[in-house]
Amino acid sequence: MATSVPPAPAPKTPPVTAPRYTGLETSPGVARAKRVGARGILYAGATFFALFAALPFAWMVLTIFKQDTDLYNAKHNPFVYNDPPTLDNVRALFNETEYVTFVVNTLIVAVAVVAITLVAVVPAAYSLTRLAGRWGEGLGIGIFLVYLVPPTLLFIPLSRVVTELGLRNSKWAMVVVYPSFTIPFCTWLLMGFFKSIPWDIEEQAMIDGYSRLGAIWRTVLPIAIPGLLTVVVFAFALTMHEFVYALAFTSSSAEKTISNGVPTELVRGDVFYWQSLMAAAAIVAVPVALLYNVFLDRFIAGFTLGAVKG
Amino acid sequence: MTATVAPPSVPATRQPRYLLDREGVLGPLMLLPAVLYIVALVGFPLVLAILYSLSDVTVGDQSIDLIGFGNFTAVWDNGTFQKALRNTFLFTFASQALVLVLANLLALILSADFHGKRLVRFLILLPWTTPIALAAIGWLWMLDSVYSPIDAALRSAGLLGPDTPFGPLRNMLWLSKPDLARLSVLLIHTWRTLPLATVILLAGLTAIPQDVKDAANVDGAGFWRQLIYIRIPLLLPIMTVAVLYGVIFTFTDMTVVYVLTRGGPIDNTQVLASWAFLKGVEGGDLAQGAAIALFLFPVMAGVAALMLRTARRTETS
Numbered sequence: 001m002a003t004s005v006p007p008a009p010a011p012k013t014p015p016v017t018a019p020r021y022t023g024l025e026t027s028p029g030v031a032r033a034k035r036v037g038a039r040g041i042l043y044a045g046a047t048f049f050a051l052f053a054a055l056p057f058a059w060m061v062l063t064i065f066k067q068d069t070d071l072y073n074a075k076h077n078p079f080v081y082n083d084p085p086t087l088d089n090v091r092a093l094f095n096e097t098e099y100v101t102f103v104v105n106t107l108i109v110a111v112a113v114v115a116i117t118l119v120a121v122v123p124a125a126y127s128l129t130r131l132a133g134r135w136g137e138g139l140g141i142g143i144f145l146v147y148l149v150p151p152t153l154l155f156i157p158l159s160r161v162v163t164e165l166g167l168r169n170s171k172w173a174m175v176v177v178y179p180s181f182t183i184p185f186c187t188w189l190l191m192g193f194f195k196s197i198p199w200d201i202e203e204q205a206m207i208d209g210y211s212r213l214g215a216i217w218r219t220v221l222p223i224a225i226p227g228l229l230t231v232v233v234f235a236f237a238l239t240m241h242e243f244v245y246a247l248a249f250t251s252s253s254a255e256k257t258i259s260n261g262v263p264t265e266l267v268r269g270d271v272f273y274w275q276s277l278m279a280a281a282a283i284v285a286v287p288v289a290l291l292y293n294v295f296l297d298r299f300i301a302g303f304t305l306g307a308v309k310g
Numbered sequence: 311m312t313a314t315v316a317p318p319s320v321p322a323t324r325q326p327r328y329l330l331d332r333e334g335v336l337g338p339l340m341l342l343p344a345v346l347y348i349v350a351l352v353g354f355p356l357v358l359a360i361l362y363s364l365s366d367v368t369v370g371d372q373s374i375d376l377i378g379f380g381n382f383t384a385v386w387d388n389g390t391f392q393k394a395l396r397n398t399f400l401f402t403f404a405s406q407a408l409v410l411v412l413a414n415l416l417a418l419i420l421s422a423d424f425h426g427k428r429l430v431r432f433l434i435l436l437p438w439t440t441p442i443a444l445a446a447i448g449w450l451w452m453l454d455s456v457y458s459p460i461d462a463a464l465r466s467a468g469l470l471g472p473d474t475p476f477g478p479l480r481n482m483l484w485l486s487k488p489d490l491a492r493l494s495v496l497l498i499h500t501w502r503t504l505p506l507a508t509v510i511l512l513a514g515l516t517a518i519p520q521d522v523k524d525a526a527n528v529d530g531a532g533f534w535r536q537l538i539y540i541r542i543p544l545l546l547p548i549m550t551v552a553v554l555y556g557v558i559f560t561f562t563d564m565t566v567v568y569v570l571t572r573g574g575p576i577d578n579t580q581v582l583a584s585w586a587f588l589k590g591v592e593g594g595d596l597a598q599g600a601a602i603a604l605f606l607f608p609v610m611a612g613v614a615a616l617m618l619r620t621a622r623r624t625e626t627s
Contacts, residue, residue, distance in 0.1 A: 154352065
């Protein structure tokens with residue numbers, strides 16, 4: 001979807017309905033002209049912002065399929081294909097660079113981070129919503145704020161920690177460190193889900209003879225599956241996004257992830273393989289964007305600290 | 311986490327049958343893994359960062375010998391620091407001022423119904439959902455010194471080239487001229503944080519109760535009146551939250567600058583975070599790197615405090 005310039009939406013004529021009089025319009029004609037004008041402004045604004053956001057991506061995608069002779073010819077119109085489009089650059093990305101290694105490393109790191117996050121976050125979120133009483137909410141916000149401690153503040157001491165753990169220049173360094181920001185974020189996300197599950201359900205299960213943990217396992221977790229899925233998605237997405245730790249901890253290409261490997265390994269000295277580079281970025285951008293879109297509402301509910309009840 | 315099934319004949323009582331059924335035991339125990347993780351990998355490193363900044367530790371000599379505030383004064387007196395500090399504030403506050411205006415506009419647009427809204431929303435979210443290092447690579451190509459499409463568009467509009475307003479060169483050289491490089495970084499931060507602020511504001515807009523809007527309509531309040539007396543006051547807390555995220559993500563970011571310019575030309579786009587990285591990791595001076603990074607801390611703590619206040623206020627209201 002991100003692969004094309006957004007089509008300019010056709011101006012829509014407002015539905016022709018009898019204008020409602022509130023007694024405040026000067027005349028129906030003026031009111032109608034005002035409404036048509038408002039629609040026009042709406043579409044113009046939407047188009048402007050869509051272009052502002054998406055143009056770099058459109059340019060990326062246009063670049064991917066260009067031949068060198070076309071791309072690096074200053075006399076060519078850069079906005080069209082002067083030579084036929086080609087897939088060679090994508091092929092080169094997969095066959096001649098370490099890109100596949102980066103993808104595999106990213107997946108390994110992401111899966112491990114997701115697993116660690118789930119193991120820590122599920123009990124923590126449950127504890128804060130159900131067992132901590134009136135302290136739960138405050139503690140939850142406190143834990144969420146830890147997510148805002150930036151990697152740029154911690155990468156130097158964490159490099160030392162990683163070295164002491166014997167994980168210097170290993171992707172497992174990221175596996176160990178990344179949960180330090182996925183756990184705070186996802187605990188808070190999951191608390192929102194647990195809060196929405198009525199307490200009666202566990203109580204009934206416990207009256208039926210389950211222990212507390214049994215009740216959680218049999219009743220709460222199955223209901224909270226959408227919440228668990230959200231945790232998986234965002235732990236995954238945050239892992240894909242992280243750059244600073246990855247840059248600080250790993251230096252050999254065999255251990256790098258996408259977000260670190262692409263800017264450091266595919267850009268060598270003065271020789272830029274722009275088409276392959278753009279392909280490397282676009283291939284990641286689109287699936288991650290789709291994931292975010294599906295789970296956006298939960299994300300925002302978490303980010304607004306409950307200030308907006310979704 | 312295997313379920314322990316008690317015989318169904320036993321009636322449930324208030325008396326816990328297992329140690330793990332006691333809330334005072336189970337609660338802290340379940341919280342423990344997460345808290346341990348945070349203490350070990352956020353709390354401890356934070357303390358270590360402070361220790362580093364007060365010592366003379368380098369990559370070559372890892373022993374922490376405390377030397378007092380020497381690193382902070384040395385950093386403060388460095389000309390690059392002044393530039394980095396100024397740029398960090400400039401990028402943060404200029405981009406977030408822009409975001410505040412644009413996000414309000416965009417949220418207003420997205421709260422209306424129109425054809426192609428889902429596509430527009432998807433496109434608008436792209437800058438924020440794309441891993442920032444990769445988005446920065448995209449911009450590096452957009453702002454290329456020879457093949458920039460922006461330059462090409464300006465040339466064909468007759469604005470760039472010999473005898474034109476931006477001429478006489480055929481290219482703007484976005485990342486090679488100090489002012490243009492700063493402008494580029496600033497706009498990329500705006501571009502990147504706008505989606506988040508927009509969707510947060512949008513959530514706030516949709517949360518305005520319908521009867522409030524209806525009442526305003528019945529009373530004949532026009533667009534501007536509703537904006538000033540209803541939307542803005544009701545959205546103020548959520549707007550604060552949106553801007554605070556933007557501030558923290560821009561203020562502490564090093565990726566945009568690192569990928570785009572590495573702080574250049576001649577440190578003219580350097581920010582605290584990128585300079586800390588260049589000094590601490592690439593230069594090997596861990597102590598000074600830590601000291602530079604710690605200059606981020608006051609603003610960060612301030613943002614966190616404001617965030618807490620906003621959250622508490624909305625909770626009680």
